[in-house]
Amino acid sequence: MNRTERIMMTLQMHACFKVYGELSLGGVETLSNTSFTTMRSYNSTFATTTTDSITEVLTASLIRSGNSKETYQIVNRVIGYMLPIVLVFGFLGNILNLIILTRKRMKSNLDELEKSAHFGLIALAVSDMMFCISAFPLGFMNSQAGQPVLSETKHFMLYYKVFHTGIVNTFILMSTWLTVTMALARCIAVCYPLYARGVSSLQGVKISVSVVTVSCVLFTLPRFWTMKIREFSCSGGLKVYSPWPGDIVKLDGYTAYLLLWSFLGGIIPFILLLISNICLIRALHQSSRMRRMLSESTSANQSCSNAGCKLTPTFIAIVAVFLILVTPAEILKFVDEILKTRNGDRKMEFQIAEAVTNFLQSVNFTINFILYYIINIPFRKTMRELFTSQCQETYRAIHSRGSSMYRFSTPQTTDTQV
Template identity: 35%
Template sequence: MFTFSYKMMAKCKNLSEENLSIPIENKSTEYILEKNVHFIFMEIGIPIVCAFGLVGNMLSLLVLTKEKVNHCLTKMEKSAHIGLIALAVSDFMFCLLALLFTILPTQEIYLEPNGIMYYRWLGNGFITFFIINSTWLIVVMAGERYIAVCHPFKARKFISLKKTKIAICLVYVVCMISTIPLFFESEIVEEICVDGSKLYKIEKRKNYSNQTRRMVWSIVFDFTPSIALLYFNICLVWKIRRAKQLRREMTLGQGNDLIMYRSSMKSTDDQGTHSSSRSNNSCNEFRKADQSENFLIRGKPRTISQHKRGSDSALNSVTATLVAVVVLFLILVSPSEVIKFIYAKIHPIDRDAKNKHYHYYQIILHVTNFMQSLNFSINFILYCAVNKSFRKTLRSLICFCQHPRPRARFIKQIPNRIT
């Protein structure tokens, strides 16, 4: 690229020396540090993370789709699965576009329009779309889970599979409309050389002011989602801990009731030994009734309680999964956006002068871009670590050939009696 710039300098009058390479010995310490950070995070870290994210999100889509089709899910679980599927699609597209953005060659001058040039021109807008889209999908899912757990009576009115699909579609449409201004920040400039040949460059629009857009963008897509997710997560964690505490107290109470019941039965038996035969008969009838009651408890009611316990376990797994996703977002994405906003306000960035604050800001961008890529790439690991049903379905997909074979049923033949 540098050799090309020297050769074209003799032919193109519109190309100045600022397009040429400057020996690295004349560069500042901040410039060298920024290039090293760029190499570590943008050229090595993000491609590896995004490649893993492509595989992980694809597996997440397969597992979540199979769970939705094969398992008898409740209305709440179906809504959560639809949201997780939409999130996996958005994360997959982000990983794909970010991987292309990092592995495609970077050029300042193009001999002719091609796909790489157009992707460099528009790719940043599409990547940003999927970033904010995934962010608000997480907000929608966390909000639904907050209503389902903290306000269960209102959940029947506000949460349904149809409403969840409408909310997801609205998120996609609103985020796409919001990213339209990003596609107008830069333009393709045509340079005419002395010999009549043409060159093409991607430059920022000179009269395009985006200060207002950046302020609105920070409020709507950075601070508001972070505050909402923080509130939802605190409420969900508190409610989960409260539910566990109540369940523990109920378990202790049931144990005490069982001890009192056994002691009362023992005293009844002792009194029965000194009573008449009539009282013995009544005691025997009482025992038979108690045995039949125990049989009913061990039979159908036990099956119902097991089904209810399984449904509660599934709901708890979905809630724990969403809590883990929100925690990961709050750790990797929210602080990075706040740091970029604060640093840009304290130290105005001059892209033309490229002073030390510009290089420091670029370092922050490289690190935060890697953190965002990590956030959208490792949800698959969270699902495996938190959701037992997800692990079971994944194991059945991977080890489909190792299902246990049905055991042969042997019928015992009774010999005919000789008459």
Template identity: 35%
Template sequence: MSCLNYTEMNKTSMMKSYEEVRTEEISHFFMAIATPLVCSFGVLGNILNLVVLTMEKYQRTLTKMELSAHMGLIALAFSDFMFCLLALLFTLLPLKDVYELEDYVVYYDWLGGGFITIFIVISTWLIVVMAGERYMAVCHPFKARKLISLRKTRISITVIFVLCALCTVPIFLEKEIVRCDNSTFLRVEDRKMFTRPIVAARRLAWSVCFDFIPCASLIYFNIILILKIRKAKQLRQNMAPLQREKKIAIRPAKRNGSVKFARELNIHHQSHSQSSSFSHSNVSGKLTVHLTRKRAADSALNSVTATLVAVVLLFLILVSPSELLKFVLEYATSSVDKYKVKLVRSVTNFMQALNFSTNFVLYCAINKSFRQTLTKIVCLWWIALLPKRKRKGSSDSMTSDERNNMI
């Protein structure tokens, strides 16, 4: 088919039904308005994720488990950033049916979908690996100390990036740039060798490896983690009254001195010297410090676990159903209206963009240390962006006050 006939066919197909017009309007809203806004927010949010998580990694004293989780979150933020950037370009660039020879947008139309897919599957398997590590850390802590390490986490992240890029190669091969009959226009078409059964088989294998297996794994890991979090919360609630009673019993003992404190605790060794009492207080002080550090480590571990559970839940709600729905409509059914397929693609693309753009909101809502680090960064930026006149004026006022004090 020549490009002239192609454009004439588009002109003659202006007579559309009411349902088709409404479908195109909804698709235009999602692809031209909603998705660009969400992707723009995602680009900014993932940049902040990279900055905050990197600063947390170097400023806080993190355990081996926390460092591994932070490395996974940093890799996830980079993958989400690339997805949001490429998806934003996909919605903003003028993609056409026919391109001129000097129009370089045709190359993005050819390769852009494949690169977007790469970062979708990378983010998917990064979440699966992090959920698996968190499951080991919470449910099997002794085995996790042997299996989880920074070196293994780096290797797993690198393997995910490489394997996902290699698995996406068939998507790049499915389309090609074709020159029109008059040799002045170009268009992107499906290769003839990739027939519908071949593409359906590839899509089925793709759904098994990158949709069904990750979805089932995330559902299992998330259920176990949620049950563990609820059990730990109930245990803390049950222990809270006992801790309050101990604090109430210890306060009067401190006021009445060490002798009364010993009597209330039924310590009958009154002949101990001052050195023994000092050693006893020293041991109790060390025990208190150890318990404080353990509580801080447990709270940090619970914070990371809760953050990852929220990320997995958002992924299961927004990404997994969209991939399954696209597969069912395009390949599992025999005859589907093309306008319905276009509408489903627009809505599911928006859902995926929403998933990869809102992790910043989840981190701010759930992770307390993330909020604290973000507040420090904002304060430092605000101080750095203050006008020099204000800083100079404040310094002059300080010097004048000092002079008045000197007088």
């Protein structure tokens, strides 16, 4: 659908919306632009300027044309095709993470502190997997950029456009704070081992994961009311449904909530993760230096092979990738709320930046499997053994089935008496 057709579609729908006298520039953008794409859905704000003028509708549609608009649509379409592929890879990767991390071999020879860190990795894999599932339809919403969002029926995608902001952001916040919790626990275990038994114990980590899960769900609840399904009656008795800004976005406190979200979801985790990663890197460097000094000591090497050398590099890599891929998106949202850059070409440029950073944020929740395989030697060995054993069992099953069929088909001779 080209720009002219979208303008005509908007004018036709204007007659429908005029019955309510509530047509807004935010509503027009909703109808003539993308069906709440990935980038806008993470942190949506809507204009509240009311207009009933067809001239203003045309002007609003024409303003959104131009190089910035075309660039935004191209970026949206590219991400719309790439995002489902990335999320499918992430889903399969996190499934493998859970299969491998829950095997007995991975838990053997682990002390109490390592078991707690291991449990944290499992919880993080579950949260990342749920993000991949909940965000998967976003790619199809992006690939439909430029199509109207009116629907004659209440179908799955209509409900998803309304509630996906709350669902997706719940798992984003959950994975963020699970990463922070595990990084801090590992930092305490490595840098302050005398205090780690109480704070970083397996029971303590289980309680921390439960508190993080419940807190993230409760804190994200307001985002489930940012959108609602609106019914409109048109000429001829036709009823159509469309995603519409919820009443909560009109409240004065909602802006404060978004700012608080930016602090708790971006700024504070960034500071905590940066500090913990610096401490872990220093501790790992000191440990490596001490091993070189005590290279002749068998006990020192034994301690290294059985303790923090397995998991500490893994956590350092997870935190480093998180800081690179997730932090820019959260900081951009915080700057967006502060500056309120929601007009003109600057608005479109800002949305392009949001598109790229939110895609990178999605990549973060799919990449841990690669990090584990590259860095964690026990993980790599367990994965190889898993696939090797499965291949051997499959081969034996096929071979035994073939042998039995051969025996069944071989004619048997019997002796006859004369």
